[in-house]
Amino acid sequence: MEAxxxxxxxxxxxxxxxxxxxxxxxxxxxEFPSEVNLRxxxxxxxxxxxxxxxxxxxxxxQTAQSRYLFAISCFQMDLLSEAETALCPANEPGGEIPxxxxxxxxxxxxxxxxxxxxxxxxxFRLALSIDPLLWAAYEELCVLAAAEEATVVFGEAAALCVxxxxxxxxxxxxxxxMSSEDYNSVSSQNFGSEDVSLRQLKHTQGNNLRDIPCNYxxxxxxxxxxxxxxxxxxxxxxxxxxxxxxxSQLSGVAPPPLCRNVQPNGSxxxxxxxxxxxxxxxxxxxxxxxxxxxxxxxxxxxSGRLFSDSxxxxxxxxxxxxxxxxxxxxxxxxxxxxxxxxxxLGSSKFSTVTPRTVTVRKGQSWANENIEEGIRSDAFxxxxxxxxxxxxxxxxxxxxxxxxxxxxxVPVGGVVISGSKVISGASEVLGLLRTLGxxxxxxxxxxxxxxxxxxxxxxHTHYNTSWVxxxxxxxxxxxVDYLEADRAFSLARRVSHHxxxxxxIYSTVLYHLKEDMKLSYLVQELIxxxxxxxxxxxxxxxxxxxxxxxxxxxxxxxxxxxLNSRFAYAHTLCGHEYVALEDFENGIKSYxxxxxxxxxxxxxxxxxxxxxxxxxxxxxxxHHFRMAFQINPRSSVIMSYLGTALHALKKSEDxxxxxxxxxxxxxxxxxxxxxxANILMSLEKFDDALEVLEQLKEYAPRESSVYxxxxxxxxxxxxxxxxxxxxxxxLDLKPSATDVATIKAAIxxxxxxxxxxxxx
Amino acid sequence: xxxxxxxxxxxxxxxxxxQHLIVEDDLRxxxxxxxxxxxxxxxxxxxxxxxxxxxxxxxxxxxxxxHLVNIQFQKKVKLQLVVLYVDFKLDESYTPSKISxxxxxxxxxxxxxxxxxLVKPTGWVYLSLxxxxxxxxxxxxxxLQIAVLSNHLNGRDTHVRQIKVYGxxxxxxxxxxxxxxxxxxxxxxxVR
Numbered sequence: 001m002e003a004x005x006x007x008x009x010x011x012x013x014x015x016x017x018x019x020x021x022x023x024x025x026x027x028x029x030x031e032f033p034s035e036v037n038l039r040x041x042x043x044x045x046x047x048x049x050x051x052x053x054x055x056x057x058x059x060x061x062q063t064a065q066s067r068y069l070f071a072i073s074c075f076q077m078d079l080l081s082e083a084e085t086a087l088c089p090a091n092e093p094g095g096e097i098p099x100x101x102x103x104x105x106x107x108x109x110x111x112x113x114x115x116x117x118x119x120x121x122x123x124f125r126l127a128l129s130i131d132p133l134l135w136a137a138y139e140e141l142c143v144l145a146a147a148e149e150a151t152v153v154f155g156e157a158a159a160l161c162v163x164x165x166x167x168x169x170x171x172x173x174x175x176x177x178m179s180s181e182d183y184n185s186v187s188s189q190n191f192g193s194e195d196v197s198l199r200q201l202k203h204t205q206g207n208n209l210r211d212i213p214c215n216y217x218x219x220x221x222x223x224x225x226x227x228x229x230x231x232x233x234x235x236x237x238x239x240x241x242x243x244x245x246x247x248s249q250l251s252g253v254a255p256p257p258l259c260r261n262v263q264p265n266g267s268x269x270x271x272x273x274x275x276x277x278x279x280x281x282x283x284x285x286x287x288x289x290x291x292x293x294x295x296x297x298x299x300x301x302x303s304g305r306l307f308s309d310s311x312x313x314x315x316x317x318x319x320x321x322x323x324x325x326x327x328x329x330x331x332x333x334x335x336x337x338x339x340x341x342x343x344x345l346g347s348s349k350f351s352t353v354t355p356r357t358v359t360v361r362k363g364q365s366w367a368n369e370n371i372e373e374g375i376r377s378d379a380f381x382x383x384x385x386x387x388x389x390x391x392x393x394x395x396x397x398x399x400x401x402x403x404x405x406x407x408x409x410v411p412v413g414g415v416v417i418s419g420s421k422v423i424s425g426a427s428e429v430l431g432l433l434r435t436l437g438x439x440x441x442x443x444x445x446x447x448x449x450x451x452x453x454x455x456x457x458x459x460h461t462h463y464n465t466s467w468v469x470x471x472x473x474x475x476x477x478x479x480v481d482y483l484e485a486d487r488a489f490s491l492a493r494r495v496s497h498h499x500x501x502x503x504x505i506y507s508t509v510l511y512h513l514k515e516d517m518k519l520s521y522l523v524q525e526l527i528x529x530x531x532x533x534x535x536x537x538x539x540x541x542x543x544x545x546x547x548x549x550x551x552x553x554x555x556x557x558x559x560x561x562x563l564n565s566r567f568a569y570a571h572t573l574c575g576h577e578y579v580a581l582e583d584f585e586n587g588i589k590s591y592x593x594x595x596x597x598x599x600x601x602x603x604x605x606x607x608x609x610x611x612x613x614x615x616x617x618x619x620x621x622x623h624h625f626r627m628a629f630q631i632n633p634r635s636s637v638i639m640s641y642l643g644t645a646l647h648a649l650k651k652s653e654d655x656x657x658x659x660x661x662x663x664x665x666x667x668x669x670x671x672x673x674x675x676x677a678n679i680l681m682s683l684e685k686f687d688d689a690l691e692v693l694e695q696l697k698e699y700a701p702r703e704s705s706v707y708x709x710x711x712x713x714x715x716x717x718x719x720x721x722x723x724x725x726x727x728x729x730x731l732d733l734k735p736s737a738t739d740v741a742t743i744k745a746a747i748x749x750x751x752x753x754x755x756x757x758x759x760x
Numbered sequence: 761x762x763x764x765x766x767x768x769x770x771x772x773x774x775x776x777x778x779q780h781l782i783v784e785d786d787l788r789x790x791x792x793x794x795x796x797x798x799x800x801x802x803x804x805x806x807x808x809x810x811x812x813x814x815x816x817x818x819x820x821x822x823x824x825x826x827h828l829v830n831i832q833f834q835k836k837v838k839l840q841l842v843v844l845y846v847d848f849k850l851d852e853s854y855t856p857s858k859i860s861x862x863x864x865x866x867x868x869x870x871x872x873x874x875x876x877x878l879v880k881p882t883g884w885v886y887l888s889l890x891x892x893x894x895x896x897x898x899x900x901x902x903x904l905q906i907a908v909l910s911n912h913l914n915g916r917d918t919h920v921r922q923i924k925v926y927g928x929x930x931x932x933x934x935x936x937x938x939x940x941x942x943x944x945x946x947x948x949x950x951v952r
Contacts, residue, residue, distance in 0.1 A: 508952050638951065705941065742937075
C-alpha cells in the first residue's frame with residue numbers, strides 16, 4: 001500500500017496535480033509515518049508554494065535530505081538563520097553540507113543575504129568546484145565581484161570534472177557504460193542490478209536537490225529538470241548541446257548556462273522514497289544509466305542505503321536522460337521554467353509515466369519557452385527531438401515494465417555515454433558557459449564595452465535570446481548609450497514577449513529618453529503579463545515619475561519593494577522619488593536599504609552622494625561619489641558629479657582633472673564640459689570657461705543654460721553687449737521660470753554698477 | 761500661469777473661473793509642506809476640507825470678518841500662484857468677494873501683496889503672486905495668509921471649497937546655476 005500511495009503521489013506531482021498529491025501524501029504519512037514519506041509530503045508542499053507547511057513538517061529532522069528541504073522552506077519563508085543552522089549545524093562544524101553543490105549554493109545565498117560576503121563567496125566557489133555547470137553560483141559570484149575569469153572556471157578542469165562525474169556514475173553501474181544504443185539490453189541489465197539502481201537513485205537525489213533560491217533575478221534559472229522522482233534520479237540533467245548521437249545525449253534541455261536544478265528537494269526525496277518500492281528501484285536503475293551524472297566521488301558512499309544522506313554532490317548539471325529521463329527532464333524543465341518565474345524553488349515536476357512522447361513534446365515546448373535565459377539552441381532542439389524519437393521507440397519495451405513510472409528508462413538513450421562523448425559534450429557546454437560567464441562577469445564589473453564584445457562572440461542563435469539581449473541592453477545602459485540600449489531591449493521584447501528580466505532597466509532607459517508613449521505601452525504589457533513581478537511596478541513607477549507625479553511613482557516603487565524586498569533597484573528608485581519630493585531622510589534610508597542588499601549597486605551610492613550634495617555635506621558627498629566611481633569607473637556622469645563635489649571641497653585641480661577624464665570617457669555627454677566651465681568660472685579663469693562653453697554651444701545649440709552661463713561670464717568681464725546678447729538667446733530658448741527670473745534680473749543689473757553684486 | 765482674469769492693475773476684478781485646474785508644468789504644489797489653519801470654522805466644515813481634493817466639501821467660517829486662512833511653512837519658500845475653487849452658483853452669499861493675500865515671516869509682520877475682487881466666480885480662480893519686475897516672479901516667504909474681506913451679497917460667513925498653492929520646481933541638479941532645458945543635457949545629467 002505504501003508503494004502504491006507513493007507512486008500515486010509522484011504521479012500527481014509529475015502531472016502538476018498538487019492538491020491530489022498533498023492529499024494522498026498525507027494519507028501516506030498517516031499510514032506509514034517515516035521520514036521518507038515526510039520528505040515527500042514536504043516536497044509536495046514546496047511545489048505547491050506552501051513553504052510554511054513544509055517548514056513545520058520538517059522541523060527537527062536530521063537527515064541531510066530533510067535538512068536540505070527544510071533549509072529551502074526556511075529560505076522561502078525568509079528565516080535565514082534557521083536555514084543556515086539546518087544546512088550547517090552549529091554543533092557539527094565540519095559536517096558535510098547536504099546535497100553538495102546545491103547545498104553550498106543555498107548556503108552561499110544565505111550568507112550573501114545576511115551580509116557575510118566572504119563565506120558566501122567561499123561557498124559559491126565550492127559549489128562551482130563540485131559542479132562546474134552550476135551557472136547560478138557563478139552568477140552570484142559575479143554580482144559579488146568575486147568571480148574568476150570564466151575561462152578558468154569553465155575550463156579544462158571543469159570538463160574533466162564533468163566527465164569524471166559521468167564516468168563515476170557509469171562505474172557504479174556497470175551497465176551504464178554502454179556506448180551503444182542498446183537500450184533494451186541496458187534496461188534489462190539495469191533491471192537486474194538493484195544495487196546499482198539504488199546508487200543511482202542516490203545520485204539522482206543528489207542532483208535533484210538543487211535548490212535555487214527564489215530570489216534569482218534573471219539569472220539563469222533554468223530550472224533544471226528535476227529528475228523524476230521516480231527515477232530517483234537524474235535530477236541533474238545536463239543539457240548537452242551536442243547533436244551527437246542521442247545515446248550520449250541527454251536531453252539538453254537547457255543550454256548549459258542555465259543549469260540549475262531547480263528541483264525541489266522533494267523530488268529527490270521522492271525518488272528516495274520510491275526506492276523503497278521495487279518499482280522505483282527498477283525505475284531508478286533504468287534511469288541511472290541515462291543520467292549522465294554527477295555524483296562525483298560520492299558514488300562510493302552510496303551504498304545499499306536507501307537514502308543517501310551525504311549529499312552526493314549534486315551537480316546541477318542538468319542531465320538530460322534520454323528517453324524517460326529526457327521526458328522527465330523536459331517536463332521538468334518546463335515546470336521549472338514556469339516556476340522560476342515565480343520564485344519557486346525546485347518546482348520540478350517530473351513527468352510521470354504518461355506517454356513519453358507526449359511528455360517529451362510538452363517538455364520540449366515548455367522547455368523552449370521557459371528557458372529564462374532564453375538561450376535556445378537549435379542543436380538542443382534537435383537533440384531533444386532525437387531523444388524523443390528514441391524514447392518513443394524505446395517506449396514499447398518500457399511499457400512492459402508497467403511498474404516503472406517514469407522510469408521507463410528503457411529508452412535509455414542517453415545513459416550510455418561513452419567517455420569521449422561525455423568529454424566532448426561537456427566541453428561544448430562549457431564553451432558556451434565560458435562566453436556567457438565572461439560576458440556576465442565583465443558587465444558586473446562594469447567593463448561594459450568588453451562585455452559587449454564578449455557577447456558578440458556568441459553564436460547567433462544564442463545571442464538572439466532574451467537573456468543575452470537584456471544583458472546587452474543593460475551594458476549599453478551602463479555606457480549611457482540609451483539609444484542602443486533601447487534597441488537591444490526592444491529586440492529582447494520581440495524575441496521573448498513574456499520575459500520580465502531586465503525590463504526595469506528598460507523602463508529606466510525609456511525614462512531617460514523621455515519616451516512616454518513607449519514607456520506607457522511597456523508598462524501596460526508588463527502589468528498584464530505579471531502583476532506580481534517587481535519589474536512591472538518599477539516600470540510603472542518610472543512612467544509616473546516621467547510625468548512628474550512623484551507621489552504615485554513612489555507608491556508604485558514601494559509596491560515593487562513589497563513584492564520582493566531583495567530587489568535592490570526598487571529601493572534605489574524609491575530613494576530617487578523621495579529625493580524628488582525633498583524627503584531626504586527617507587531617501588537616505590531607501591538608498592541604504594538598496595546598499596544593504598547589494599553593496600555594488602552604484603546607483604544607490606550616487607543617490608546618497610546627490611543627497612549630501614544638496615545638503616551641502618560635501619565630504620560625505622565626495623565619499624559616496626567616489627565609492628560609486630570605484631564600482632563603475634567608466635560612467636562619465638558619476639565622474640562629473642565627483643568633480644562637482646571636489647570643487648565644492650575646494651579641491652579644484654582634482655575636480656578639473658576628473659572633468660577632463662569624464663569628457664574623454666564619453667564625448668557625447670555635455671554635462672562634464674558644462675561643469676568644467678562652471679568650475680573654471682568660479683576659479684575666475686573666464687577665458688578658459690568661455691572656450692569650453694563655445695565648444696559646448698556647438699554640441700548642444702539649444703541649451704539655454706549654456707548661453708545663460710556665457711552671459712554671466714561676459715557680465716563679469718564687463719562685456720555688456722555680449723552678455724546682453726547671450727542672455728537674450730538664453731531667454732529665447734525657454735528656460736524654466738526660475739531661470740527666466742534670474743536671467744531677467746541679470747539683464748536689469750547689466751545697466752547697474754556691480755557693487756551690490758550678489759551671486760549673480 | 762493661466763489666469764483667467766482681466767486684471768491689469770493691482771486691484772483687479774476677476775470673473776468666471778475654470779472648471780479644470782490647469783497649471784504649468786514647472787510649478788508644483790507646495791501646500792503639503794505647510795501647516796494650514798483658519799480663523800474660525802463651523803463643525804464639520806473645517807480646514808481639512810480645503811485640502812481634501814474634494815470639491816463637494818468646503819470650509820465654512822464662523823466668526824467675524826475678515827476670515828483668514830493661514831499657510832505656514834517651516835522654511836522660506838518661493839511661491840508663485842494661489843488657486844482657489846469658489847462657486848457663486850453653489851454658495852451664493854457665502855461666496856467670497858474681496859480677497860487679500862498677505863505674506864511675511866509670521867503673524868506679526870504680514871504685508872499685503874495682492875488684493876483681488878471676485879465677481880460671481882464659478883470654478884478655479886488663479887491668483888498670481890508675481891510682481892511686474894522679473895525679479896519679483898516669486899514671493900519668498902515663511903507664511904502666506906489669505907484673507908476674505910467680504911462676501912457676495914454681504915454675507916457674513918464664507919465658503920471656500922479648495923485652495924492650492926504653487927511654487928517653482930527646484931533644480932533637479934543641485935549646485936547648478938541654471939536648469940537644463942535640452943534633451944541631451946537632461947538625459948546625461950542624472951543617473952537613475
